[in-house]
Amino acid sequence: MSKNQIRADMQALLKKISPEERHTRSLAACHKLLALKEFKSAQMVMIFMSIPCEIETTALAIRAWQEGKTIVVPRVDWKNNRMEPVEINSFEECEVAGKGIREPLIGTVVPLGYIDMVVVPGMSFDRCGFRVGRGKGFYDRFLAETDFNGKRVGFCFQEQLHPNIPTEPHDIPMDIIVTDEEVIHCHNGNSVNK
Numbered sequence: 001m002s003k004n005q006i007r008a009d010m011q012a013l014l015k016k017i018s019p020e021e022r023h024t025r026s027l028a029a030c031h032k033l034l035a036l037k038e039f040k041s042a043q044m045v046m047i048f049m050s051i052p053c054e055i056e057t058t059a060l061a062i063r064a065w066q067e068g069k070t071i072v073v074p075r076v077d078w079k080n081n082r083m084e085p086v087e088i089n090s091f092e093e094c095e096v097a098g099k100g101i102r103e104p105l106i107g108t109v110v111p112l113g114y115i116d117m118v119v120v121p122g123m124s125f126d127r128c129g130f131r132v133g134r135g136k137g138f139y140d141r142f143l144a145e146t147d148f149n150g151k152r153v154g155f156c157f158q159e160q161l162h163p164n165i166p167t168e169p170h171d172i173p174m175d176i177i178v179t180d181e182e183v184i185h186c187h188n189g190n191s192v193n194k
Contacts, residue, residue: 003132006162010123010132013159014053025157025180026056033119033178034063038151042116044070046085048155049102054121055157055180058091065089072110075103076138083142084109112147120174125154129173129186130165143172151175158182 017025033039045064050056061071072085086107096102120139122131131154133139143152154174158181177184 001166003135003166006132006165007123007135010160011053014157017053017157022053023056027059028180029055029155029157029178030057030059030063032180032183033060033153033155036153036176036178036183038117038153038176042069042151044072044110044115044117046072046074046115046118046150048119048121049073050121051101055155057119057155060119061091070110072115073104074138074142075107075109076101081136081138081141083138085112085115086110112142112145113149115148115150117151117153118143118148119153119155122154122156122160124160124162124165125156125174125177126162126165127177127184127186128165129154129175129177129184130167130171131174132162132165137170140170140172144170153178 039045047057047061047064050058064071070087072087074083075086076083086104087110088104088107120131120143122133124132142148152172152174154177156177156179158179161177161179174186177186
């Protein structure tokens with residue numbers, strides 16, 4: 001199955017989840033991620049800003065702030081086709097920008113080497129850590145940067161797991177995948193459920 005077909009299937013699937021169910025299940029996934037030892041030890045966490053129909057990350061950011069962590073979110077530089085991590089202290093610093101994505105209006109761009117964990121969105125993930133994104137490659141380019149040494153954590157609903165994502169040489173696998181039902185530790189193309 002092609003990445004485009006997986007993308008289309010997942011978009012249809014996500015649209016069927018009611019806002020109430022999305023919220024409840026997002027909270028369940030947030031609790032699983034918050035319980036990770038990798039999250040507990042992280043000082044700076046990069047969290048994506050959810051778009052409609054996507055798993056919600058608001059509770060994750062709020063809890064991270066409560067625990068004294070630094071939160072950064074992606075800001076897209078469309079001209080140069082790349083993302084930059086920007087530190088924020090509240091969601092009021094963000095608004096919907098180009099392509100309907102919430103981004104920070106203000107904030108300091110932080111060096112990639114300071115980021116301990118990146119919570120990564122995706123249309124679908126497999127148990128080996130590979131993902132299908134939205135097709136623009138922003139996260140693959142970002143995670144391939146040599147300065148980044150943090151943990152890569154895929155964050156999605158259980159139905160977004162796919163048996164086998166087709167891979168390309170530029171694809172960067174996740175270290176961990178967290179859903180509303182389970183945590184999967186991915187090691188060298190293999191997965192270990194916990």
